[in-house]
Amino acid sequence: MTRRHLALFLLVVVALSFGCRRRGSPSVDSAAAAAGKALGLPPAGFRPPADGVLTEEQVARFLRVRRGAKGRTDAESAQALGASPEEIAWIRGRVIEALVALDDRRVREATQETYARAIASLRATRAAVRDPARAKSLDQDIAVLERERASVRREETPSSALAANMRRVAPRRADLAAAMP
Numbered sequence: 001m002t003r004r005h006l007a008l009f010l011l012v013v014v015a016l017s018f019g020c021r022r023r024g025s026p027s028v029d030s031a032a033a034a035a036g037k038a039l040g041l042p043p044a045g046f047r048p049p050a051d052g053v054l055t056e057e058q059v060a061r062f063l064r065v066r067r068g069a070k071g072r073t074d075a076e077s078a079q080a081l082g083a084s085p086e087e088i089a090w091i092r093g094r095v096i097e098a099l100v101a102l103d104d105r106r107v108r109e110a111t112q113e114t115y116a117r118a119i120a121s122l123r124a125t126r127a128a129v130r131d132p133a134r135a136k137s138l139d140q141d142i143a144v145l146e147r148e149r150a151s152v153r154r155e156e157t158p159s160s161a162l163a164a165n166m167r168r169v170a171p172r173r174a175d176l177a178a179a180m181p
Helices: 003-018 026-038 056-067 074-080 085-128 132-151 160-179
Strands: none
Touching: 056 074, 056 085, 056 160, 074 085, 085 132, 085 160
């Protein structure tokens, strides 16, 4: 069972077990909070957008909180600036997720370019070689690099939310990197 399936299962169990009780009772609220915490969900004070997409305002707010941290935690800095610590935690997660996806894309592209240059260089050398033994060796080297290049993990298509967050974060990448510890 995957983490996502387990989370969904736990959420359904909590919902079913407390579905008939009156909302607002301490046992229902504390059980719901405990279930949310166990699933890694933010507290009830902040509800992430259903589409999971960052807004420009959220990215700007996150940057203000990070720049104002000055030795404080994000939660302390958020409270000092009147922002929701839960929202800042959610924004931080989406920002990191987008930055990692952007870095992954850059590394994959650089790797492909490096393989392409190396293979092109070997092919140019191979074209000039007249010695059959050396030509065979170069052909083997080219084949090895071609296999390695083909084995580089293909880029997965990001979810629509992640793709939107990547587009939102990309222009502010340097600011975000400078503001993050």
